[in-house]
Amino acid sequence: MSEPIGNLLDSLGVDLDLDSDELVSGAIVLLKTIDADGDVGLRIRWSDGMGYLERIGMLHAARAIETDNLGCGHDD
Template identity: 50%
Template sequence: MTEQPIGPILDGLGTAIELDDGDLVASAFVIAKVIDKDGDVSLAIASSDGLSWIEQNGLLASAQQIINQTSIGRKGDE
């Protein structure tokens, strides 16, 4: 297994974030579904330098709350 920069991978998946002029992304926590050559599925986690496990948990919990709130009533989003 080799470490790879995540930016080009996310770009290739069409991932984007909405930011206003002057906004600064202070840290990032990425969760990815990985399928290996045998078809086995695993979870990969990456975070920006200096992001502690406490901050990772906070970002994850906050994201889960947002996803839960915005997914109520959505059709076609599985």
């Protein structure tokens, strides 16, 4: 069953500070899941209309951002 995940993200404390002139044009959401047996998994979803190359590019950029921020105390 598929359903919107906005409330789920809100309940996990996910938020974002945007400047007044910024617009969100796409999103990739990576979710860590745990099933009834305690097995951990990953789920990924993306905005409608987002193509493969755009998704891969955003994931690559996110990895670079996280790698560059390791140990720097930077949280966004």
